[in-house]
Amino acid sequence: MSIQAIKPGWWQKPLDGQEKIWLSIAFVWCLAITIIMPWWHVVGDHNMSGEYHKITGGDFSMLTDQFIEKYQVGMDEGIPVVVPPANSDIFLRGAQWEWDPVLKLKAGSTYRLHLSSIDVNHGVSIQPVNMNFQAVPGYDSILTITPTTKGEYRIICNEFCGAGHHAMIGKLIVE
Amino acid sequence: MDNEGDVKVSYWEVFLDDVGLLFFLGAAIYFALYIVWGAMEIASVSYSPLIVK
Amino acid sequence: MSAQKFRTCPATGLKIYSSAETLIQINAVTAIVFLLVGGLTAIGLLLTRWQAVHLLDDVLFYRALTLHGIAMLVAWIVFFEMAILYFASAVLLNCRLATPFIGWLQYILMLVGAGLTAVMIILGQADVMFTSYVPLQAAHWYYLGIILFAVGAILGCCVFFGTIGLAKHEKTYEGSMPLVTYGAMCAAIIAILTLATGALTFIPTWLWAAGLIPMMDAELYRLMFWGFGHSTQQINVCAMVACWYLLGTLTVGAVPVNEKVSRAAFALYVLFILIASEHHVLVDPGLSAAHKTWNTGYFMHLAVLASMIHAYSCPAATEVALRKKGYTKGLFEWLKKAPWGDPGFSSLWISMFGFGWIGGITGVIYGTEQLNIIVHNTLRIPGHFHATVVVGTTLAFMGITWYVLPLIFRREVIFPGLARIQPYLFGVSMCVFSVAMIMAGVSGVSRRSWDMNGMDGPFQVDFGPMTDLFLAIMGVAGILAILGGALYVLLAVGTLLIGKKIEG
Numbered sequence A: 001m002s003i004q005a006i007k008p009g010w011w012q013k014p015l016d017g018q019e020k021i022w023l024s025i026a027f028v029w030c031l032a033i034t035i036i037m038p039w040w041h042v043v044g045d046h047n048m049s050g051e052y053h054k055i056t057g058g059d060f061s062m063l064t065d066q067f068i069e070k071y072q073v074g075m076d077e078g079i080p081v082v083v084p085p086a087n088s089d090i091f092l093r094g095a096q097w098e099w100d101p102v103l104k105l106k107a108g109s110t111y112r113l114h115l116s117s118i119d120v121n122h123g124v125s126i127q128p129v130n131m132n133f134q135a136v137p138g139y140d141s142i143l144t145i146t147p148t149t150k151g152e153y154r155i156i157c158n159e160f161c162g163a164g165h166h167a168m169i170g171k172l173i174v175e
Numbered sequence B: 001m002d003n004e005g006d007v008k009v010s011y012w013e014v015f016l017d018d019v020g021l022l023f024f025l026g027a028a029i030y031f032a033l034y035i036v037w038g039a040m041e042i043a044s045v046s047y048s049p050l051i052v053k
Numbered sequence C: 001m002s003a004q005k006f007r008t009c010p011a012t013g014l015k016i017y018s019s020a021e022t023l024i025q026i027n028a029v030t031a032i033v034f035l036l037v038g039g040l041t042a043i044g045l046l047l048t049r050w051q052a053v054h055l056l057d058d059v060l061f062y063r064a065l066t067l068h069g070i071a072m073l074v075a076w077i078v079f080f081e082m083a084i085l086y087f088a089s090a091v092l093l094n095c096r097l098a099t100p101f102i103g104w105l106q107y108i109l110m111l112v113g114a115g116l117t118a119v120m121i122i123l124g125q126a127d128v129m130f131t132s133y134v135p136l137q138a139a140h141w142y143y144l145g146i147i148l149f150a151v152g153a154i155l156g157c158c159v160f161f162g163t164i165g166l167a168k169h170e171k172t173y174e175g176s177m178p179l180v181t182y183g184a185m186c187a188a189i190i191a192i193l194t195l196a197t198g199a200l201t202f203i204p205t206w207l208w209a210a211g212l213i214p215m216m217d218a219e220l221y222r223l224m225f226w227g228f229g230h231s232t233q234q235i236n237v238c239a240m241v242a243c244w245y246l247l248g249t250l251t252v253g254a255v256p257v258n259e260k261v262s263r264a265a266f267a268l269y270v271l272f273i274l275i276a277s278e279h280h281v282l283v284d285p286g287l288s289a290a291h292k293t294w295n296t297g298y299f300m301h302l303a304v305l306a307s308m309i310h311a312y313s314c315p316a317a318t319e320v321a322l323r324k325k326g327y328t329k330g331l332f333e334w335l336k337k338a339p340w341g342d343p344g345f346s347s348l349w350i351s352m353f354g355f356g357w358i359g360g361i362t363g364v365i366y367g368t369e370q371l372n373i374i375v376h377n378t379l380r381i382p383g384h385f386h387a388t389v390v391v392g393t394t395l396a397f398m399g400i401t402w403y404v405l406p407l408i409f410r411r412e413v414i415f416p417g418l419a420r421i422q423p424y425l426f427g428v429s430m431c432v433f434s435v436a437m438i439m440a441g442v443s444g445v446s447r448r449s450w451d452m453n454g455m456d457g458p459f460q461v462d463f464g465p466m467t468d469l470f471l472a473i474m475g476v477a478g479i480l481a482i483l484g485g486a487l488y489v490l491l492a493v494g495t496l497l498i499g500k501k502i503e504g
């Protein structure tokens, strides 16, 4: 019984047949998923770029402001809209409780997207494609992205960031 | 307990019953691989090259 | 040699020392009080996330969510685990409790800590969620409460280890300790490592909130916090599996199929499960792909292997026991003739089902480096952990209660007919709730959001009618689950107050 102490020698009891089969299946399956994950890291397209730097909120804000100044084409609901060239560094700034700017990207072009927050943690949830990343204050998280499908996307903050959390919704346009 | 003579006690039994050793190994693996390695990586992240000081 | 009083349990012949008994009782009762608090907040959360009802306003919703996380995940679970530790050491090893005084200190520190934290949340001084990611800041009392709680729990674990040592020294058992105690011991090792990380995380955070440390690194906090926050869940897993074996024995007299396999599986948890905390930071900056893949590989998924082993051994042990009782016709006679009317038994099976088939499978999938990108912080995550920690752990603890009441509190459970349906009401509806939450998460709805449509934001979001349907299913199933939880609290408290006393 599992509530009674057992006598020495319990390691000697052999496994029964079914148990052996199950253990083997389980072990092989665990090995398989162990191998698949790093393998996919090498061959798959759906990975974090693994590029990041430290940066203060002030510096990141400065970079974002410069970026907006350079490429702004208009405003949308009070948020600047920018059209950056392909292969450039683009910036998305999280702050309580707004994502700015609104990015207008070209399908098929590649960009280096810099994500950060200038106050608390924010979540970057790009919908409806459903891709989710973390924007951490003090860190510039760089994602190499190539948008493929045209359309209008939402950037929803999905990390709790204070009372206005649910209102923190940005926009991303691919055309 | 120990004088049961003919019963063969496997090393595995001794190992699994060794609370201190399990504790030590569990702590070592976790702190080394998760906390220490992680903290070292975080500490060594370089500052953004886009900012020229 | 010992001055402690004891009685002999008429059912098992075990000596039950009054010091251990009292500590088991107060920890269990306090746990149930926090379950009630968490359940009350669940009503508000549920009826707000069910977008068509949208009950609470935003501030109240976030406050209730913070309280729900603390009351349920932290207070209910850990207080109950303390009761399990005292039971598994003193009672099962037939021994007196080592240093009952420190046991009391454990209880008082945890109670003061949990109380302080809960009061700060209710006062609106800590709207930060139980994760309290810096630099979001709560009043420093909030962190102090968590530190006191963690220190108390560490003391509880120390009493546990002290008692194990004492039992060995006084030779109150022979050979190797019982499997249930072994599982509890592994849970206690994990608990000490976890709580130590918690103290390392929250002490600086507390000083920071009190203005003594100028700043905290947000990513280091996330790494450290999850070393505490996720590893706490591994205490739950370990304690829950120990409860499964215990329930197997109490309900049908199950004997572990092979002790070495079950014990080795518990040891695998101790060695490899803690690094799994990594899956919370997979989409974060600051940590390399090597750190992420190595640690979510759980050392070749050996900790997952451990769960797969228990997933075989626990049901197999009950099958063997039932076949021994003569239910040997065909493949499934034992299953049909099983004591499904015993709430301990039905809790056991629903707990195993929900934990493995809903929680376990989604957990292994969501914890991979690539797939985490499509699940991180969506409703899929609370969907997953309501299957693990609610259907799995909470229901297993509820199942144990039906035996703790007569054996430790010496009261007959009132309204046994209602107790019989409680596991089905709570467990089945919680399974549906979890799956519906996961399905709403599939379309990308975020967790911890008062309004998924962006009501006050510059842009609106539409997730479509299927999502609304899943949220409605979640709402209805959640109400049933809350009723099931309320039934549990009523029966348990009712039994304590008016249940017939059992002499002996």
Ligand code: HEM
Residues within 6 Å of the ligand: C038, C039, C042, C043, C045, C046, C049, C065, C066, C068, C069, C072, C073, C076, C077, C129, C130, C131, C382, C386, C389, C390, C394, C446, C447, C448, C449, C478, C479, C481, C482, C485
């Ligand atoms: C009685 C049935 C329960 C219902 C209906 C329920 C419902 C909910 C809901 C609606 C949320 C909010 C999800 C979100 O918006 O992110 C939530 C969060 C949560 N629940 Fe429950 N819950 C129940 C029981 C439990 C139990 C027993 C536990 C733990 C043992 C638990 C642990 C949690 C945790 C940890 C969170 C996340 C808090 C956070 O995101 O900070 N729940 N629950």
Ligand SMILES: [Cu+2]
Residues within 6 Å of the ligand: A094, A095, A096, A097, A121, A122, A123, A157, A158, A159, A160, A161, A165, A168
């Ligand atoms: Cu935000």
Ligand SMILES: [Cu+2]
Residues within 6 Å of the ligand: A122, A123, A157, A158, A159, A160, A161, A162, A165, A166, A168
């Ligand atoms: Cu937010």
